[in-house]
Amino acid sequence: MVAPLLIAIPFLAAFAVPLFSLISKRISYYIPALALFANLVISLVLIPRVMSETIVVSIGGFPPPFCINLVVGPVGLLLAIIISLIGLLVSIYGVNYIKEGPKDKYHMLLLALLAGATGMVLTGDIFNLFVFFEILSLASYALTAYNRDRAGTEAAIKYLIQGSIGSAFILIGIAFLYGMFGTLSMADIASKVGGADPGFLFVSLALLITGFGIEAAIFPLNAWLPDAHSSAPSSVSAILSGIAIETGAYAVARILYTVFDSDGIMLLIAVVGLITLLIGEMSAFRQREDIKRLLAYSSIGQMGLILFAFGIATRAGVFAALFQLLNHMLAKSLLFLAVGYMIYRVGSKKLSAFSGLGKRMPVSSFVATIAVFSLVGLPPFAGFMSKFSVVRAALALKDPMFLWFVVLMLIATVIEAGYFFRIIQNLFFKSGNSLEEVKEAPLSCLVPISVLAALILIIGVYPQLVSGILDAAAQGLVERTAYIQYVLGVP
């Protein structure tokens, strides 16, 4: 019964932060790191058990489908591990980085966000999924506005409005499902989907996909993202770009693969993913001023790639999508964290202000370069292995249309290389600004980003480290009958 702790610990810790801050402010800032470290340890310990068998936890003692249940399968556990790892690193970073404003609220909201994200990936109940999603969203809205400046507030309000529309759609979608099947357990719905009215089913699927698609930054639904990710404090951007949108993508995938057996819509998902990819990369290419906005657009592009891989709809495709998801989480959170201190030290978000920063902040610039290479998909970094997996999965369909899709995907890679390599040159080889006073980032930043960089390099050189659990996760997502059996018991 350790699995519920993964959600309980960050929640309790979130409420503990304001309590402890009554005693000592300083101590309360370390609570998130402690809580997430505990989460990381627990989730790592669970790996061997989960790899052999999916853990189903029933809350309240009723057997599924009559209660809220947690399903700790390889997918959920994998994402929980990364969420707690990145969360841990970001909270270490945040202790020093967050200098102004209501700091205890920041740490509290951060924990709430992470608890919501962990809950989303572990729950087996669709209404529960919505509840955790709301927790995540509310915390994100608040954190986006944390800086209390004009841009942050505006972005947060826009995010709030669009997110609320999405939540409404999700709720309506869930209501449809409940009306049809009288159950909210994902496994139970999944087992009954076959006999339902396809028209209703399609409508509820459309509503759910749109709702979660807003968080997952699918193309016409992602307009909140560039504003929110660029106006939030950098540590929040790292969480938003490195965790929040990925859990959105997870929700979309879970709904597509497990709840509905939606083969017919997969091509649409692939096409929408491809469009998202291209538009994200093209917009990022034109973003010559604001570095955080550029990274935000690049996140859109990467989410498009992940969605495209999910749209391939084979086990290899899901494997590639999850692999890309993992690599994007590592690389993008690294970039936001590194860029956070660069912006802080230089005092400007402008790309041109970063010229020659490589000499002043060598470690930050160096690890940022590793992340960039990984995002572009250059070996020997992790991004290459996942990009190659996507290419392999798409070509394995032996469909000429997917060959052209891969060509488009590679064109997007070229565009991506275009803007990222410009940044690298800017950092290292351009000179101009007087950066005499600029110092290297403190250890509380260097340690987290170095850990992430080391992971990127290790996964790139030794993909076996993660390919086992990724493969199990892909299997867990694709094989819905096994999922149903695990949750409901052998029928």
Added chain:
Amino acid sequence: MIMVSILLIAFVGAGGTCLVGRGNPRFRGLVASLVAFLPLIILAFLYGRVISIDYASVPFLDIGLSLRLTPLSWFFGIAIAALGGLAIVFSISYMQGKERLNYYYSMMLLVNASMLGIVLSGDFLSFYIFWEIMSWSTYLLISYRGKQALGAGLKYIIMSIIGSSAMLLAIGSLYISYGTLEIPSLATALQGASAWYALFVLLMFTIAFGIKNAILPLHTWLPDAHSEAVSPFSAILSGILVRMGLYGLFLLMFSVLGLNTLNRLSYGAISFNLVLSWVGALTILFPIFIAVLQDDAKRLIAWSSIGHGGYMILGIGVATTLGIAGGLFHALNYAICVALLFLAVGAVEYRTGTRDLNKLGGLMKRMPITFTGALIGSMGLIGIPLTNGFISKWLIYKTLILSRYPFLAFAALIGTWGTVLYGYKLVHNVFLGQLPEQYKEIEEVPWTMRVPMIVLSGFVVLFGVLPGIPLKAISVIQTHLGMTRLETSLFGMPKAIGELNTLNIFFALLVAGLIAYAAFSASRRSRRVSQYDNYAAGARVPVGGYQHSVRFYDQADRIIRPYLRDRIDDFYGWIATQSTAFFEQLRKIYTGNINTYATWIVLFVAVLIFMGLLGWRI
């Protein structure tokens, strides 16, 4: 194990040099040279051996990664290690006092290591991985100097990634079709492939390799990159790095696809090889004359690099025993000569601070070793007998004539004519004529810069007099690939293939030289006069105000320049501008207006539901 250790030394050494440099900068150059030369020594002992080992596996792809030493990879590996080592030795003085040397040395070594990785790869996944490491490390080195180098570096990496994307597509497709990426297994599997499929794979790889080897419509990155890079790196870049494209093409054409499959790729009289040969011929023609027009010494050599790549493509395009030998041998010779020239120009730049051909002159007396190096290098490019270039060009001409391609042979000949023009321009404008006033006190470069030039000059002459040494290695390659092998002796080739005996040429030249020497000694001694004594036929020459290397070939320049504009580069530039403008328009869909955004969301769900009403089912 030995192969893994070569790569380990190379890669770990690259990182280690950085650490040593941080600890004690004095040992940095020494350690870097050691790291560069160790693989050369190990490789030298492995001559003629074929080794193949698996060094890692990728379980999720269900394939192994392997290293494979063949005579072909040995041939290229030796050249990489030797040139890399010499360039590092040259750097020790050349780079002294420059900034970020730890970075510079480790990147140089990383480029070398990745190139060794490429030639030692036994499967295409390893090949691709090393290829990409080479691409990005090269990009980082090209950008090293900042300013204009930034544009050059960006252009390079974009084109390079376009190429490797094409390669990735082919590799992915090969993996899906045959379930393996091992080169020997693919070689067997592809024999049964349809011609269309083979052509698809070949074309995709040709885009990648053509960009690296700078064949004609794909060459535009090269002049900028080569002239903006640091000189020792230009030597590597131009000498051997671009030839990785040739290596790849050769590997794919003759080791993977094989002559039988290549012969199937034809439509009537047009075959892949013929098209490739013509591309090679055009690659000779235009760039070599563009080289004649250049005033920047390094840009001149860069354009010549593109042109001479054409000879190699021509050689392997014709694909006869003689042609393949000529193509490979020319790759080696050109690598030596061009590295020599880049080092010589680098040495001049080191002392004078400029490489503008309009501003230099008369350095022969001040920098005799550099002058000799540049002279021998140019002679090698031109292909004057008793230099290595003569043999390889002779092989290529012979191939073209024997295979009855008169027009291709003509193109190759015209290319040589252009080489004479720019080779002379380079040597004359830098070393001959009047010494500008400000360079009167210039001294020869330090010995660490002289030694690499002397060694390279030595090889130009050695391979010119004893072409049998490298040709033996090439014939081993041909035997290994199961082709007819080139019969050679130490001094050339027997009559059956086309007689060539450098010994006779050597003695003929020796006798001619002796006669000339005797004639000169017998006649009256010449009197040394000051340069200003007779230079302008008695008129006063304004000291320092007269630079007679300005606007060299002015007349020819005016006639041919209009025809030689690089329109391809303009075209790519136009595409870049147009797409950037398009991206800008596209970006405006993010209007910043929340009403629009909300509308999109509602529209999206409405369209989905509408499709459901139309009967779309999950």
